[in-house]
Each structure stands twice: as structure tokens, then as C-alpha cells.
Amino acid sequence: MSQYSLNINGVAHRVDVAPDTPLLWVLRDTLGLVGTKFGCGVGLCGACMVHLNGLPTRSCMTPVSSIGRKQVVTIEGLSPQGEHPLQTAWQELDVPQCGYCQAGQIMTAAALLNESANPTDAEIDDAMSGNLCRCATYLRIRAGIHRAAEIAQKKKVSP
Numbered sequence: 001m002s003q004y005s006l007n008i009n010g011v012a013h014r015v016d017v018a019p020d021t022p023l024l025w026v027l028r029d030t031l032g033l034v035g036t037k038f039g040c041g042v043g044l045c046g047a048c049m050v051h052l053n054g055l056p057t058r059s060c061m062t063p064v065s066s067i068g069r070k071q072v073v074t075i076e077g078l079s080p081q082g083e084h085p086l087q088t089a090w091q092e093l094d095v096p097q098c099g100y101c102q103a104g105q106i107m108t109a110a111a112l113l114n115e116s117a118n119p120t121d122a123e124i125d126d127a128m129s130g131n132l133c134r135c136a137t138y139l140r141i142r143a144g145i146h147r148a149a150e151i152a153q154k155k156k157v158s159p
Contacts, residue, residue, distance in 0.1 A: 004064050008033070009077025019065035023057075024048045026064050027074060035075035035103050039132070046131030049104035050074050056111040075103035078110060085155070086110055089147035097135035105131050109145045118149050 006013045008031065015030050027033040027050070036059055039047030043061040050059045051073040078084050086106045089095070096102045105128070112119055112127040119127070124142050133141065 002065070004067065006064070006067055006072060007069070008072045009074060009080075010071075015064070017064055019063060021064045022060050023050065023062040023064055023067065023072070024059040027059060027072075033074050033076050037100060037103055039101065039104070044130075044132070045101070046104040046108060047101050049107040049131070051107060051111060054111065054114060056108045073107075075107060078106065084110065085148040085151035086113070086144065088151055089144045093140060093144050093147055095137060095140045095144040097133075097137050101131065101133045101135075105133065105141055109141070109148065112145065113149060113152065117152065119145065 001016050002019050003014060003016050006015060006026070008027070013031060015026055017026055017030060024036060024038060027036050028038070036050055037047040038060065039045035041060050043058040046058065048058055048060040049056050051057065051071075052062070052067070053070045079087055084106075086109050090102065090106065108128055108131050112124065116123055121142060124145050128138075128141060
């Protein structure tokens with residue numbers, strides 16, 4: 001076991017875990033942040049997506065020893081009040097069906113919107129291609145991302 005200091009959602013945490021412990025299990029089991037989901041465990045589905053210094057990262061494949069001083073943001077830290085444009089759009093358009101993959105979908109989409117304020121369908125499809133949805137809500141996810149872009153633009157324009 002080793003001690004690690006992690007910055008998660010803007011809060012400093014000290015954890016005592018094995019160096020090869022995936023960040024996913026530190027978040028869920030050690031810190032109780034269960035919004036990040038376990039999907040496949042081999043980095044193929046995207047359910048475990050978090051941001052590491054703003055970049056979408058599969059937490060099931062990221063050993064805690066590799067985090068260092070990087071900022072970790074989970075779905076809980078995206079908007080503690082649930083007011084992020086993606087969260088608003090997801091509710092407006094009733095995007096999820098079962099909802100299991102949606103935290104990973106939203107985290108990947110948030111990284112996309114940070115890069116491109118008004119992404120095209122092709123940009124969305126490319127960015128989201130690593131996130132699987134067993135319910136196949138891909139068209140609603142795409143519509144949700146477009147709606148979130150609109151909401152974000154209105155927030156920037158409105159006082």
C-alpha cells in the first residue's frame with residue numbers, strides 16, 4: 001500500500017491503496033464517488049470516463065500511481081447542482097434509456113464541447129465513438145450534445 005494525494009473535483013484527498021489500483025476503484029470504493037461506472041474493465045466502453053486535466057480518460061485503465069498532481073473531475077464534479085448544459089439537455093430531451101453509460105457519455109461530451117463550442121455531427125460521432133450504449137441512444141446523445149451547445153451559447157450571450 002502507498003499513500004497518494006489526489007485532487008478530485010477540486011477537493012484534496014489522501015488515499016492509501018496499492019499503486020496499481022485503477023482510479024475507478026479509488027473513486028468508487030475508497031472515496032464513495034459512485035457516479036463513475038464500471039463497464040468492461042478493459043477500456044473499451046467508456047462508462048468509467050473522467051477528466052484528467054480536462055482530457056477524457058478511462059479510469060478503469062488508469063493506475064492511481066500515474067495521477068500525480070493532475071486534476072480529476074468526475075460526473076459529480078462536472079456541476080454539483082446538475083446545471084451543466086449537458087445535464088440540462090439530457091433532461092430536456094430525455095436522452096438516457098437505462099442510464100448506465102450516461103455519466104461516461106456526458107464526460108466525453110463535456111470534453112468535446114470544451115474543444116468545439118458547436119460541433120458538427122461528424123465531430124460528435126468521432127468524439128463519442130469510444131463510448132458504448134447498449135440501449136443504442138446514440139441519436140438522442142447526439143441531439144443532446146447539440147442542445148447543450150445551444151444552451152451554453154445562450155448562457156454566454158445572456159447577462
